Amino acid sequence: MTNMPNSNSGAASFGPAGKSPAVSAASLPPDLRCLVDRVLKKSRLWRCERSDVEAELAAHFADGLASGAAPAQLAIDFGNPASAAKLIRRGKLRNRPRWWHALNRARQAAVLGVVALLLFVGIHAIRFYIGQPTLRFNPVEVMNRESIAIPESSRAWPLYRQAILSLDLNDAERNLLADSLKNLPSDAEFAQIKPLLERSRRSLELTRQGASRPALGYIAGHTTDHELDMKAWEVGGKKGLAPVAHPSETSEENRDAISILLTHFSPMRQLVRLLRADSYAAIHEEDSRRLTENVTAILAMSVQARSPDAIISRLVSIAFLNVAGEVLRDALAAQPDLLSDSQLRDLAHRFASMGSAADLVSLQGERIFFDDFLQRTYTDDGNGDGRFTAEGARYLAALADPSDPVAPPVYAVSSIVLANRKDLHDVYHGALDRAQAELRVPPWQLPESSERAGASFERSLETPLARVKYEAISILMPALSRVYTVATNAVLERDATLTAIAIELYRRNYRSLPTSLDALVPSYLPAIPLDNADGKPLRFVLCEGGYVLYSLGADRQDAGGVSAQNQRDQTLLRQFGRTSEPTQPADWVLFPREHPLAR
Amino acid sequence: MKIERELMRGAGPVAVLKLLNRREMYGYELVETLAERTDGALAMGQSTLYPMLYNLEAQGFIEGYWKEAGTKGAGGNGGSRDRKYYRLTDKGKKRLAEDSRQWEAVTKAMQAIGVISSVAFAFGA
Numbered sequence: 001m002t003n004m005p006n007s008n009s010g011a012a013s014f015g016p017a018g019k020s021p022a023v024s025a026a027s028l029p030p031d032l033r034c035l036v037d038r039v040l041k042k043s044r045l046w047r048c049e050r051s052d053v054e055a056e057l058a059a060h061f062a063d064g065l066a067s068g069a070a071p072a073q074l075a076i077d078f079g080n081p082a083s084a085a086k087l088i089r090r091g092k093l094r095n096r097p098r099w100w101h102a103l104n105r106a107r108q109a110a111v112l113g114v115v116a117l118l119l120f121v122g123i124h125a126i127r128f129y130i131g132q133p134t135l136r137f138n139p140v141e142v143m144n145r146e147s148i149a150i151p152e153s154s155r156a157w158p159l160y161r162q163a164i165l166s167l168d169l170n171d172a173e174r175n176l177l178a179d180s181l182k183n184l185p186s187d188a189e190f191a192q193i194k195p196l197l198e199r200s201r202r203s204l205e206l207t208r209q210g211a212s213r214p215a216l217g218y219i220a221g222h223t224t225d226h227e228l229d230m231k232a233w234e235v236g237g238k239k240g241l242a243p244v245a246h247p248s249e250t251s252e253e254n255r256d257a258i259s260i261l262l263t264h265f266s267p268m269r270q271l272v273r274l275l276r277a278d279s280y281a282a283i284h285e286e287d288s289r290r291l292t293e294n295v296t297a298i299l300a301m302s303v304q305a306r307s308p309d310a311i312i313s314r315l316v317s318i319a320f321l322n323v324a325g326e327v328l329r330d331a332l333a334a335q336p337d338l339l340s341d342s343q344l345r346d347l348a349h350r351f352a353s354m355g356s357a358a359d360l361v362s363l364q365g366e367r368i369f370f371d372d373f374l375q376r377t378y379t380d381d382g383n384g385d386g387r388f389t390a391e392g393a394r395y396l397a398a399l400a401d402p403s404d405p406v407a408p409p410v411y412a413v414s415s416i417v418l419a420n421r422k423d424l425h426d427v428y429h430g431a432l433d434r435a436q437a438e439l440r441v442p443p444w445q446l447p448e449s450s451e452r453a454g455a456s457f458e459r460s461l462e463t464p465l466a467r468v469k470y471e472a473i474s475i476l477m478p479a480l481s482r483v484y485t486v487a488t489n490a491v492l493e494r495d496a497t498l499t500a501i502a503i504e505l506y507r508r509n510y511r512s513l514p515t516s517l518d519a520l521v522p523s524y525l526p527a528i529p530l531d532n533a534d535g536k537p538l539r540f541v542l543c544e545g546g547y548v549l550y551s552l553g554a555d556r557q558d559a560g561g562v563s564a565q566n567q568r569d570q571t572l573l574r575q576f577g578r579t580s581e582p583t584q585p586a587d588w589v590l591f592p593r594e595h596p597l598a599r
Numbered sequence: 600m601k602i603e604r605e606l607m608r609g610a611g612p613v614a615v616l617k618l619l620n621r622r623e624m625y626g627y628e629l630v631e632t633l634a635e636r637t638d639g640a641l642a643m644g645q646s647t648l649y650p651m652l653y654n655l656e657a658q659g660f661i662e663g664y665w666k667e668a669g670t671k672g673a674g675g676n677g678g679s680r681d682r683k684y685y686r687l688t689d690k691g692k693k694r695l696a697e698d699s700r701q702w703e704a705v706t707k708a709m710q711a712i713g714v715i716s717s718v719a720f721a722f723g724a
Contacts, residue, residue, distance in 0.1 A: 053649075055665075056626060056683045060645060063627035063682070077630075077644060084646030091653025 029071040032061045035081055042085030049092050125412040131379040131389035139257035139372040140221060143308040143365070147217050155217025156304050157264060159210035163203040164267040165231055167274070169196065174235070177273040183593065184330045185277075190284050193277050204278055207271045211297035216304035218264045222255050223248055225263050257372035258399065265316050268305060272298055272320050279327045283335055291331055292343045298324040299350050310365030311478050318360055318490045325351065325497040326593060332500050333546075333592035341505060348501045351494050357487035358439040363432045366478055370428050373476060378421040386421035396472075419469045427460070428473050435480040443488050443576040444535035481577070488532055489574055495529030496549055496590035499538060503547065513547055516540060532576050539587070549591035554578055559585035607643065611651055612660075613702060614641050616687060616695040619661055623686040625668075626652065652685060660691030 026033065036057045040050050064074040078084065152158070169177070173196050185193060197204070229243035275294045282291035302320035306313055328347060331338055339347070354360065377392025393411035397404070419427070438446070461467050461474060499517065502524035506514050514520060517528045517540045528537040533552035541548050541561050548561035553573030562585065564570045569582035618624060618632055626649060634642035643651075655661045668682045687695070709715045 052683075055681065056649065057645075059625070059668075059680065059682045060627045060649075062680065063625070067627075067631075079644030079646030081646070084644075084650070087646065087650030088653065091650040091657065094654055094657030 028058060028061050029065075031075055032071050035075050035078060036061070038081045039085045039088065042082055043089045043092070045089060045092050049095075053088060053092070121413060121416065124416050127387065128393075128412045128415055129390045131387055131391075133376050133378060133386075133389055133391055134380045135254050135375055136380065137372070137375070138254045139368055140253075140255065140260060142368055143257070143260065143310075144219050144221075146307055146309075147215070147219055150215045150217045152217075154214050156210035156213040156301075157216050157218040159206045159213070160264070160267055160271055161225070161228065163206035163210065163271055165227060166206070167203040167270070168199050169235070171236055174270065174273075177270070177277050182326075184283065184334050185280050190281065193281065197274075197278055197281055200274055200278075203271070204274060207275060207301075208293055208297045211300040211304070213304075216264070216307050218262075218308065220260050220262055220308045221248070222253075222259055222261060224261060228263065228267060256376055256395075257369045262308070262310070262312065265305075265312070268301060268316070269319075272301060272323055275301075276323055276327055279331070283331050283338065286335065286338055288339050288343060291327075292339065292347065295324050295328050295331075295347060296350060298327070299354070302354070306362070308365065309362055310369070311361075311363065311483060313365065314361050315483070315486060318486055321354055321360070321490055322493055325493050329497055329500050329591050330593055332504050336504055336507070341508065344501050344505060348498055351497055351501075354494055356440070357484070357491050358436070360487045360490060361436075361439055361483055363436055363478075367429060367432060370476055371425070373472065374421055374425060377472070378424075380421070384422050384425065388415040388418045414468065417465060417468050418471070424470070424472060427470060428477065431473075431477065431480070435484070438480075438484060439487060442530065442535060443532040444530075446577060485575060485577070488576070492529070492532050492551060493590060496538065499525065499529055499549055500591045503549075513542060515542070538590070546592065548589060551588040551590060553582070553586065553588040555581050557585060559587045561589060562586050563589040607641070607647075610641060610702075611643060611647070612655060613695070613698045615648075615651060615655065616660060616691055616698065619685055619687045620692065620695055623684045625682040625684050629685075655691070656685070658690075659688060660694050661685045662688055 028036065036054060039057065040054055043050065043053065045053065061071075061074055064077075065071065069077075147155075176193065176196070223246040224243070226243060226245040233240075233243055275298050279291050279294040279298075282288070282294060298320055302317045302324065305317040305320055328351075374386075376395050378388055379386035388411075390412070393408075393415070396411075397408070418424075461470055467474065499520070502520045503514060506520055506524050517525075517537055521527060530536065531538050531551045533554065533556045539548075539550045539552065539558065539561060541550075543561075550561045550563075551573075552558055553564075554576045555573065564573055564582055564584070564586035566583065569584065569586055570588075572578070572580045572582050573586060573588045614633060614637070615629060618629060618636075624632070626645065629652075630643065630645060630648055652661065652663070656663055663683050663685045665681045666684050668680055706715065
């Protein structure tokens with residue numbers, strides 16, 4: 001070893017800032033100083049690391065100079081500054097503390113994660129934008145299939161339509177029929193409605209004729225009935241702009257199920273109200289034939305209203321059934337002897353034929369609506385699965401705000417978490433299957449409300465992610481528990497009507513009321529109807545001037561047949577499965593509707 | 600003779616460890632010694648040596664420390680200055696022993712198949 005500087009003297013330290021100053025690059029010849037600077041700059045090290053490297057390189061060159069080497073030669077011997085900087089950086093990085101390495105790995109992982117996420121989102125967005133829904137069926141055709149098969153001469157709807165068009169009632173008179181005549185009218189009220197009914201004879205006759213036809217035959221679509229619109233506009237005092245006629249829908253069009261217009265409900269409701277008013281008039285005038293015809297017509301309309309199949313159709317149908325039962329129970333309370341035995345028996349058979357809660361409700365229409373939603377928003381892989389599409393996003397946006405059907409690009413990202421088509425289909429139809437099965441379970445045998453069909457679906461939406469994932473279902477799912485309550489309550493009311501008929505027939509035969517409902521079985525009733533509250537026989541008490549037939553109501557407390565005196569309590573008592581208590585002890589009185597034990 | 604880069608990558612660290620096994624040395628001294636003792640075969644640019652030293656340091660085989668050298672400065676302006684010296688750690692000694700065994704095995708193997716005719720590398724002789 002020649003010209004080697006001495007290495008065996010001086011104090012040691014583990015940093016260049018020891019008690020003796022390290023050689024600074026500034027003390028080197030310019031070309032070497034420049035080289036050190038370049039290496040340091042390219043190394044991108046921490047300040048303390050740079051000063052360490054600077055000191056070491058400066059010492060290195062100082063040693064070289066001290067041994068007699070020329071600066072230019074030292075620079076050549078050193079090698080490429082760029083690759084030196086790179087290697088020095090690599091070596092120094094390995095010397096960094098553990099926390100830095102951990103942080104660095106975390107940073108790299110984060111960057112990798114972000115890149116992977118962006119890649120994933122990008123691919124998903126491309127798939128989202130290029131995906132196209134495929135329309136496999138036309139929901140209008142499916143919904144109208146049954147109605148179209150009915151011959152024109154067997155369709156009730158054309159007669160109902162005619163009945164509405166020939167109805168000569170102003171708004172106030174229509175409101176009178178809708179709001180004031182829910183119970184037997186007083187003499188004064190009767191005087192008020194009599195001329196109104198006289199003017200409506202033709203409409204009433206057409207309605208009864210329509211009710212005698214085998215099916216409704218209403219053809220649903222996306223356009224309104226211009227003639228009916230004009231009639232409503234005229235009756236309403238021609239307020240606002242006159243309705244505009246729209247071109248009728250062609251069979252080539254395939255428009256969505258959700259915007260199908262069911263324009264027949266409002267006219268049919270009006271006609272049922274008219275029949276109800278005429279039934280009360282018939283009671284007042286002791287016209288048993290007209291009363292029977294009207295109640296029969298309302299029951300027939302209840303059956304007709306089940307088509308086209310949709311939950312709303314079934315709810316309207318149930319409402320008509322309830323009206324028929326109320327009118328008949330009011331007739332039995334006010335004029336027990338009005339209807340003949342055969343008329344009562346005939347009506348009893350008609351009420352009984354309305355079936356159970358499961359017969360009253362069908363969820364088939366909702367299934368069609370939902371499947372149509374899926375075919376318009378998801379791709380179809382031919383095996384029932386698919387992914388959400390940009391067109392689907394536009395469809396959803398248009399549903400939310402028809403005036404601005406532009407789907408925001410955020411759908412491309414949020415659709416990542418949306419359930420796929422099969423999942424959505426299975427969850428929705430599964431919930432409907434459970435709800436349909438539940439309709440066969442009587443209210444007193446129902447599990448706790450938290451275990452019911454609707455509740456189990458709501459439970460699955462507890463997390464924010466699930467809410468987004470199944471957003472479409474939460475928007476489109478009908479209120480299943482409400483449908484159950486409406487249907488089972490209608491069955492209870494229908495059973496109360498049948499019991500009231502049976503009691504009246506018993507009274508005529510034995511010239512006295514039965515002391516208990518047991519006396520009616522089996523001659524007048526196959527079995528005593530059971531109370532929705534607890535599954536025990538409906539409650540029956542004799543009182544001055546008659547009897548009271550009642551359910552304990554949702555509170556399951558026997559108040560002795562006293563009816564609730566406010567609307568809130570009346571509503572609460574009908575909501576079986578809930579725990580709210582009425583403000584005063586009360587029951588759900590089914591007969592008589594205006595009864596002698598009322599507070 | 601210049602050694603191929605890949606071969607140098609394996610031989611360089613062992614050579615440095617072997618030199619430091621004898622005594623502590625600083626960078627310039629290592630470069631010069633390697634060039635002189637191997638007839639330039641293992642001569643490496645400083646741009647290779649210093650990163651190698653940092654790597655060996657990071658692996659715990661050597662440790663560097665600053666020490667006053669007591670020589671004249673770069674400009675010959677007199678006075679003491681610091682140098683960074685490196686010395687072998689216990690871990691480095693174990694590694695050197697392991698590497699030496701492996702190099703002996705490789706050398707024997709090379710001899711056996713006639714790649715080399717005699718032991719060509721002998722440090723610390």
